Structure formats: C-alpha cells, structure tokens
Amino acid sequence: MDFSFSEKAERFRQEVRDFLAREWPQDEKAFRRKLAERGWLGLSIPEKYGGQGRSIEEQYVFLEELAYAGVAYTEHFTSIGTDIVAPTLLRFGSEQQKQKFLPAIARGEVEFCLGYTEPNAGSDLASLETRAVKEGNHYIISGTKMYTSIAEKADYCWLAACTDPDAPRHRGISLFIVDMKSPGISIQPLWTMGDRRSNITFWDDVRVPRENLVGEENHGWEYITCALDFERLVLCHIAGIRAIFDRLLRYVKSARHDKHLLRDNHIVRTKLAQLSVELEVGQLLSWRALSILMKGAVPHYEVSMQKVFTTELLQRLAHLGTQILGLYGQLKPECELAPLSGEFERLYRSAVMWTFGAGSNEIQRTIIALRGLGLPKG
C-alpha cells in the first residue's frame, strides 16, 4: 500500500512548482505559450507526435500543481485538445489525423471546443439531433449545439452528430473534427451566472471533409465514452479546492468579527474542521482513482464517485466561505471592501454548474449503483 508519488513524479512536481512560482499569475495567453514552449501541453502525447509521453502519474501531479496554484485549466484555456482529442485520436484516429493534430496540440497551436451537448440532449447525449449527411467526399452537418464553450476562440470543434437516424440511438453517432472557419457556423454568446461565457452554436449545412471523420462512421459513441476517466478525474480538481480552503483558513486565522477572533469561534472551528475531513476523503478518492488508472485498469465507479464527492464538496466550501465571511461574503470582486478579493462571492455562483456539468451527479450516482454495487437496472 502506498499513498505517495514516485521520486520521478515528485521531481517533476518540483519543476512545475518552481515554474509556477516564476510564471503565475500572468496573462493567460502568454502563460499558455510558456507551457507550450516547455512541451507541457503535450504531456500525454507520445514523443513521436511531438509530445513528452509522460506517465499518467506525472500528468496528474502537473495538473495537481496547476490546480493548487489557481490555474483553472478549463477556465483559462480548454483542456479538450490534450485530454479528449489527443487520447481519442491516439486510439482511434487515422495516421493522417494524428500527424495533423497531435504535434499542433502539443505545441499549443490549436484550440478545440466541444460540440456534444444540444438544447434537447444533455445527460441523454445519445438523443442528439445534429445530423451529418454524407455527400460525396464531405459530410454536411446541420444542427444546434449548446454550451459550446470557447467556440469563439477555437480553431476546431470536436463534434458529435447523427449519421444514421434509423439505427438504435447509440449506434448512429459519429465524431468529427470541424474547422471553425467553415462557412455555416454561427456563434451566439451565453453569459452564465458564474461570470463565464459560453455559446450556442448553429451549424447550417457545414461541409466537413471525409478525412475529418474520427474513426469509423457510427462508432462515435464508443469513442465518446472511452478515455473519459482521466479527464473526469482532473476537471474539478481536489487540489484547487484545497487551495481555496487554505486561503479561507489564512483569512480566518487573523480576522475579527465584532472584536472576536474568528479563529476562536466554536462554530467556525467545527465547520472548518469538518470541511478539512471532507477534503481528506476527497483527496483519497482522487488518489484511489488515479492508482487504478496508473495500473492501466478501467475504473468501474471510482472516478464517478470522486467526481460526485469533489463537486459537492466545492459547493459546500463556497457556501461555508460566504457564511464565515458574513455580510462581507456578498461583496463582489470589484468591490474594494471584498475580503479575499471577492473569491467566495464569485465561487458561490460559479460552483453551481459542477454538479450537473461534466456528467451530472445523478447519472454518476446511477453508475456507482449499477457498476459499483451491481444493483439492477430500472
């Protein structure tokens, strides 16, 4: 039994930590370029495709350090290229696609947005309605995609569409890489309560060359569902939550309300201690899932479990932080008086999406029940 990282991973961790101490925070674009220069956008990509071919363990410690430093991977730049596109192309893509995209992803030269969710297809993704009709050497794609975050900056869309409406739902879906400069794509911003922009995207007879079909036609569902585990493990990272908690602790250590030291308030002490216990559990659930992935095994339910736990913990922390701050907890980041730069006011709004995004917790609990406990399907 070992709850520690290897020496190699710890050395890499220190390298990343030193880098972050020098380079973060700074302008996101510049930061991304610095990461790309070091080859750190291609950690999971094999060396022959321009990446560093690092182990899952090293990828994890890299993301752990970034998360703790506050680099919100999905907020400041998408991880879709490295965490979804690259692994899928490696397994199912054509050699031409691998040559075209993998080195570019490793160099940080391409940005991907995700075209899965639709107005009528969220948790029930298989019911998607966007159609891709074959016409000669092209597919013609039409439909509407919802929550296509970063569409306005992306070079390509990793898009799921229906190529066989007569097949049973899961067997008629295909995956495409769509050039965002193609005619027929329109993007409409969606502003969320978390201060983040997303988009509705409209696809109007968008022509996609055949070589941009990923893998085989009608096998898209298989590609979508495989290799989800690592991404799900690192998306709402426990280390990021720990960083927020540590900042709250530092605040509590010196703050006073009504001349009383917050640190002596029994209720505050109890709630912080409770949250720290939950952080310990969250950390261990993440490491356990990592341990399984490191062995090359397929987790049955362990990633789902840590996703549910971590995201709900984040929401509890957001709530707790605003409670402890009291009336000051409502002050927005723009307000000078806001303690901790209004972090908790903002977190309280942005944390909402984590329990339904990236695989809603209801679905995750069903996965735990069916795959983890062998309960019968409803």
Next chain:
Amino acid sequence: MDIELTERQKILKRSAREFLKREFPSPLAREFKVDLWTKMASLGWMGLILPPEYGGASGELMDLAILEEELGWALVPSPFGSTMACGLIILEAGNEVQKQRFLPKLASGKLIMAPALTEEGATYNPKYIEMRAMPSKDGYILEGKKCFVRDGWLADLLVTVARVTAELVTESGLTVFLVSAAKPGIKRDYLNTINKDYQATINFQGVQVKAEDILGTQGQARPVVERMFAYRTLLECAELCGVARKALEMTIEHARNRVQFGRPIGSFQVIQHRCADMLTDVDGCWLVTYYAIWRMQKGLPWKAHVSKAKAWVSDAVIRVTRAAQQIHAGVGYIVDHPLHLYYCRAKAGELYFGNSDFHFELIADELLH
C-alpha cells in the same frame, strides 16, 4: 501511488474471513468466547506485530487493521483492538522486563488488556483525569474510578493513567501504570450498553502498584497515551470499516431480492442513489483509516490524520447503518435479523474514542494555531 492491499495482505484478509465464517458464523451469537480467542492466538493474530524474540511475526499495524476489519464484518465481540493497542504500546514504550513479562503471554493468547483512561467526566482529554497514584513505601497507591473502559470487564491487565501529583486539570504528573486487574482493591461493574463490548466501571481503592509497573517515564504520560490512543482509535476505525461494509452488503442483497411493484426495489433510483452514497461513505472510511495507518507506519505526521479518520468514520457509519435500516424497512427492525446489531455497533463506535465533535476540535487546533 498504489492504493490496494498487497497479495500477502489479501491472503491474510481472506484467511481471516474464512476462519471467522467457520468459528463465528452468526453475529446473533453475541458472546465473547475464550476458545475463539485461543484459536485466534494459535493462528498468530496476537503475535502478528511482535518481533520473533517475543513469539511474533514482525507484522505491521496495517495487518492488525485488516484483522479488525474482519472482526467488524462478522461482528465478533472481542477485546482484540483493546488488547493490541496495549500490546503495541508495551512493545514501543516498555522496558525489557515489561516486554518479557507481557508480550509472550500476549502472543500465546493468555493476556487480555485494555486501556483505562476515561473517568466519570466521560472525556478522552487526559488533562481531566483525576485518579491519584499516591506515592507509598512500596511504590504507589491508586485511588479513583475509571468509567466506560471498553473490554474492561474481560481484561487481565489495565493500562491505567493516574496522577502522581495533586494538581488537577493539567497534563503534568500523569503517569501510565500497568495494573493487573486481579489486584486487591479493584472492583469492576459491568455496564449494560447498546453494543456488546464488555464495558466496565472500575473502582480502584488502595490498589498497590510498584515503580516497575510504570510504562515510560513517571509524570510524562503524554507520549505513551497519545500513541496508545491513536492505535486504539485506528483499530476501532478499522473495525467500523468492516461493520459499515457488511451493513452495505446486506442492504444490496436485500435491495436485489425484495420485489415491490413488480420489480426489485434496488432498481428504483431513490434506492440506487442512497446506496451509491453508502458506498462513498464505506469507501471513504477505508481510505481515511488506511491512510492514517500508513502515515503512522511511515513515521509521517499522523495526529490530525487519526482525528480525521475517526471523525469521518464516526459519522459515516451512522449514515450507512441508518440508511441500511431504512432500506431494509420492516425485516431489518426485527431482532432475528442481525442488522440491528450493526446499527447499534455503529452508534457505540461513533461514541468510543471521541466522536466527530471531539476530533473536529483537535483538528481545528491544528488548522488554526
């Protein structure tokens, strides 16, 4: 990062499971049996962590935890945790004479031990201990009362904490004594509690002990008590891991078989989601417990982690057993079904060695000092 039992540990676990299935097939049996204890000794369970010179196999705390988990799973009322916590501390803090006196006996299953810390104030904070060890011509005379001594009713040896000086509400003067329960002046009263754990109130009146019965240094009980308490707590956490897991397994079995409205109730989402949360609680218990054990074994800072383990496990086993009772509904409420024993065991486990409130305060101290 390899969070799994080794092959050797899996074998230990499997063999313990098989052994207990044979020797203690039903939790409804509810009695401590000396011959079961003797059989455990002959399998080497008590000697596991001792070095060969005391008849042991040089195992680790984690091995004991694996055995405790199985004892919890089968719900065996046994003084194993109490005895082994004392055994570990004698091994660590005892002098050669003490080790020779007690450890071979422990290995051969002839010695049941229990820590005697808590008094009527019902706290685990040693600063509030009042029992006196008055210096006398032959050593000390113990006067006082210990309460809620788990396995105190069965113990041959009580690892007792008392004050050699008169000042109260302080840690200074606290001393650990190894006291034979057969000594004149010791009177035990059995406590009837929600769980079968042989708790006792123990009165000490004019109990003579010698200087050689002191474990560690006179007036400096802290290092000994801290570690003994940590061992005891972690072994209890391990036992509760087994309790919670069995309660969950029984619940899954029930959910699969109980048919209502034409389908197994385990196919309803409400039940599925509740069970998913139970599994999170159960897995969480195992992870926090074994992580704290790993840290102690590695010599890493462990205090906060032991408290985090007990805090989590205390509340998690309550949630799991409550959910188990709810899902079993009527059949689980009848005493012929063993589930109520797990439910009651969980409540006792929550209370022993500090519930979550007690440990939250210790954790807060470390977070906010």
